[in-house]
Amino acid sequence: MFRVQKLLVFEFEAIYEPVLVExxxxxxxxxxNGLRxxxxxxxxRNVVFSCDNLFKNSTRRGPSDEPSWEGRGQDPxxxxxxxxxxxPLECLxxxxxxxxxxxxxxLSAHQAHQHLNVKEPMIFEFGGHNFKHHFWYTWRERVASIRVVQPRYSEITGSSPFSSSDVQLEEELTVQVQVHPRPIRSSSGIFVRCYSSSGEGY
Incomplete structure (x- = not known):
C-alpha cells in the first residue's frame, strides 16, 4: 500500500507532496477492453501516474536474463x-x-489545456477486486473535497461527483491513507514534471 507515496518520498523529493488516495x-x-x-x-494539486517496470534498477546482464534486485536493500x-x-488538476x-x-x-483535458495531447477522454476502471468500490468512493470524495477547499480547482470536474445524473454516494466507511512527512534531505536539484500522453492507443 501507499506505493506512489513511497516513490515520491524516496525518489522524487523535489516534487514531493502528500498523496490523498492511490x-x-x-x-x-x-x-x-484493458489497454494498460x-x-x-x-x-x-496533481494526478500521478505510475506503473511497474520489472527491469527497473535490475542487475540483468542481457535482454534474456531475469531481473534481480538481490542485495540492493530496496523497498519491495x-x-x-x-x-x-x-x-496538474487544473488541466483535467x-x-x-x-x-x-x-x-x-x-478523465478529459480542458479545452484550454489541449497541449496535453489527450485527444479523447481516458477511461479508467478501478481494480483491487473486493476493494474497487472502496477506491471508487474514496476518489469521488477526495475530488469533491478538493473542489470545496481550493476554489481555484472548482472547475476540475465537468459535473459534480455527487450530481443527480451520477450514481448517488452510498454510506460507506472509508479509511484515511497514511501521509508521510516531507523527507528532510539535501535537495537533489532535479525537478521532474511530465504530462500524460497515455491515451495514444485509445
Missing part, C-alpha cells in the same frame, strides 16, 4: 515502480460512473 487502475477503451495498467494517485513495494506522468475534468459491476472514472 490505488490500481486499468486504462480501458470504450468497450471496456497503472497505479494512480491523487494529491491536492517500489523496487519496480516508476513514475510515468504527473498532470473528472466524471465518475458505474457500468454494471465496473467502477469507472473518465
Amino acid at each position: 490505488g490500481p487502475v486499468v486504462l480501458v477503451d470504450a468497450q471496456g 495498467q497503472y497505479h494512480m494517485a491523487l494529491t491536492s 513495494e517500489i523496487e519496480c515502480l516508476e513514475l510515468v506522468s504527473l498532470v 475534468r473528472f466524471n465518475f460512473y458505474r457500468r454494471g459491476d465496473r467502477c469507472l472514472m473518465m
Whole structure:
C-alpha cells in the first residue's frame, strides 16, 4: 500500500507532496477492453501516474536474463515502480460512473489545456477486486473535497461527483491513507514534471 507515496518520498523529493488516495487502475477503451495498467494517485494539486517496470534498477546482464534486485536493500513495494506522468488538476475534468459491476472514472483535458495531447477522454476502471468500490468512493470524495477547499480547482470536474445524473454516494466507511512527512534531505536539484500522453492507443 501507499506505493506512489513511497516513490515520491524516496525518489522524487523535489516534487514531493502528500498523496490523498492511490490505488490500481486499468486504462480501458470504450468497450471496456484493458489497454494498460497503472497505479494512480491523487494529491491536492496533481494526478500521478505510475506503473511497474520489472527491469527497473535490475542487475540483468542481457535482454534474456531475469531481473534481480538481490542485495540492493530496496523497498519491495517500489523496487519496480516508476513514475510515468504527473498532470496538474487544473488541466483535467473528472466524471465518475458505474457500468454494471465496473467502477469507472473518465478523465478529459480542458479545452484550454489541449497541449496535453489527450485527444479523447481516458477511461479508467478501478481494480483491487473486493476493494474497487472502496477506491471508487474514496476518489469521488477526495475530488469533491478538493473542489470545496481550493476554489481555484472548482472547475476540475465537468459535473459534480455527487450530481443527480451520477450514481448517488452510498454510506460507506472509508479509511484515511497514511501521509508521510516531507523527507528532510539535501535537495537533489532535479525537478521532474511530465504530462500524460497515455491515451495514444485509445
